[in-house]
Amino acid sequence: MRTLITNAYVLDMVGDVPNIDKKDILINDNIIEKVDKDIDKSVEVDERINAKNMLVMPGLINTHTHLAMSIFRGYKTDKKLMDWLENAIFPVEDKLKPEDIYWNSYLSCLEMIKSGTTTCNDMYFGMNKTVEAIRDTGLRAVVAWCIKDDSIKDKVEQTREYAKIYNNDENGKIKIYVSADAPHTCNPDTIKLCVDLAKELNTGLHIHLAETIDEETKIKSRYNKRSTEYLNDLEVFDVPVVLAHGIYVSDSDIEILKKIKGGISHNPISNCKLSSGICDVVKLRKNGINIGLGTDGIGSTTTMDMFEEMKTAAYLQKVNTMEPSSISAYDILKMATIEGAKVLGMENEIGTLEPGKKADMIFIKTDKLHMCPANDVCANLVYSSNGADVESVMIDGKVIMQNRKMLNLDEKQVMRQVKKIAKRLL
Numbered sequence: 001m002r003t004l005i006t007n008a009y010v011l012d013m014v015g016d017v018p019n020i021d022k023k024d025i026l027i028n029d030n031i032i033e034k035v036d037k038d039i040d041k042s043v044e045v046d047e048r049i050n051a052k053n054m055l056v057m058p059g060l061i062n063t064h065t066h067l068a069m070s071i072f073r074g075y076k077t078d079k080k081l082m083d084w085l086e087n088a089i090f091p092v093e094d095k096l097k098p099e100d101i102y103w104n105s106y107l108s109c110l111e112m113i114k115s116g117t118t119t120c121n122d123m124y125f126g127m128n129k130t131v132e133a134i135r136d137t138g139l140r141a142v143v144a145w146c147i148k149d150d151s152i153k154d155k156v157e158q159t160r161e162y163a164k165i166y167n168n169d170e171n172g173k174i175k176i177y178v179s180a181d182a183p184h185t186c187n188p189d190t191i192k193l194c195v196d197l198a199k200e201l202n203t204g205l206h207i208h209l210a211e212t213i214d215e216e217t218k219i220k221s222r223y224n225k226r227s228t229e230y231l232n233d234l235e236v237f238d239v240p241v242v243l244a245h246g247i248y249v250s251d252s253d254i255e256i257l258k259k260i261k262g263g264i265s266h267n268p269i270s271n272c273k274l275s276s277g278i279c280d281v282v283k284l285r286k287n288g289i290n291i292g293l294g295t296d297g298i299g300s301t302t303t304m305d306m307f308e309e310m311k312t313a314a315y316l317q318k319v320n321t322m323e324p325s326s327i328s329a330y331d332i333l334k335m336a337t338i339e340g341a342k343v344l345g346m347e348n349e350i351g352t353l354e355p356g357k358k359a360d361m362i363f364i365k366t367d368k369l370h371m372c373p374a375n376d377v378c379a380n381l382v383y384s385s386n387g388a389d390v391e392s393v394m395i396d397g398k399v400i401m402q403n404r405k406m407l408n409l410d411e412k413q414v415m416r417q418v419k420k421i422a423k424r425l426l
């Protein structure tokens with residue numbers, strides 16, 4: 001099937017400076033065939049999309065999620081991370097049934113699509129139900145079963161089994177990673193086992209790293225090392241990694257992180273809300289480390305809207321450095337697209353709009369009061385827009401949302417289900 005998009009203002013996210021121009025996009029099945037001014041309109045296609053008044057850009061990439069945590073939106077909020085997890089979240093998580101994980105994940109997926117995210121990177125338990133929700137909603141995703149020290153053999157076996165079933169499923173949209181929860185919640189043997197499993201499955205590892213100062217203190221007192229050093233000594237960086245947070249990293253840690261494959265997922269709203277700290281994104285990027293953006297789970301971030309994350313990421317760096325030019329709107333857009341793709345090792349597939357890439361793109365309505373005038377399109381996208389400005393979403397060449405209506409997906413049904421679960425458990 002061939003699709004021709006015409007009259008779009010295309011922000012292709014290719015290169016070091018913004019490239020915005022009126023162009024057409026020709027798509028063959030799920031692959032971008034051509035992005036060019038005035039593609040011959042007589043070309044034979046099955047579908048034509050007129051993108052007048054729309055800015056078309058690559059779909060956003062959310063590099064750190066716990067999709068099934070949507071049920072915890074606003075639940076026992078205003079606590080520090082470990083207090084919140086141990087006293088509010090873990091007791092309820094123990095009662096989650098597989099069907100609950102499906103519906104909670106489904107809600108997060110719909111919320112992501114409606115705010116312009118086309119790919120996410122998830123870690124949680126009950127991963128098979130999360131994969132089902134991802135499959136049913138049409139997203140592209142990397143999914144991992146979050147392994148801690150308890151029942152480790154079962155979880156390793158489950159990851160192995162689900163990798164066999166789901167890796168490269170859905171036309172290659174679903175990829176399976178291995179996940180160890182965090183240096184302070186996994187003993188060295190657990191982490192080593194996860195690294196071996198990632199090597200065996202020829203995949204990557206998703207892990208939280210240096211999210212709070214308390215974790216760093218724990219690791220220091222247990223092993224007399226910083227957590228980045230600790231992971232390095234366990235040979236974690238032999239495999240591609242997604243390191244969620246990376247707030248407490250020293251100059252010597254940066255020397256280690258410079259060599260990793262993958263990168264860091266920066267979750268600015270979660271870090272603010274839990275008072276965890278500020279990731280020095282400017283310094284890390286200056287050292288050539290890939291930084292993607294992530295929301296974390298809804299309980300700690302409140303929404304899955306990546307536009308909110310972009311805005312917060314920009315403001316945090318400007319305050320942290322006391323220098324407004326330390327990070328530009330285009331830098332932030334790169335983190336939400338092509339740099340996020342690099343963090344997931346998917347830069348050859350997604351993250352820009354250019355021939356040969358997967359047709360994952362979002363259509364943003366620009367003739368709105370809060371985006372007028374468009375003196376600087378990138379600044380408008382980062383500082384003035386929000387997820388509700390995303391009008392249509394295409395993933396893998398298929399339109400999933402059109403004119404803000406989800407095609408074939410029932411928003412009311414999922415809200416009914418999640419409300420029922422919340423009533424039962426919270």
Ligand SMILES: [Zn+2]
Nearest residue numbers: 208244296297
């Ligand atoms: Zn997390």
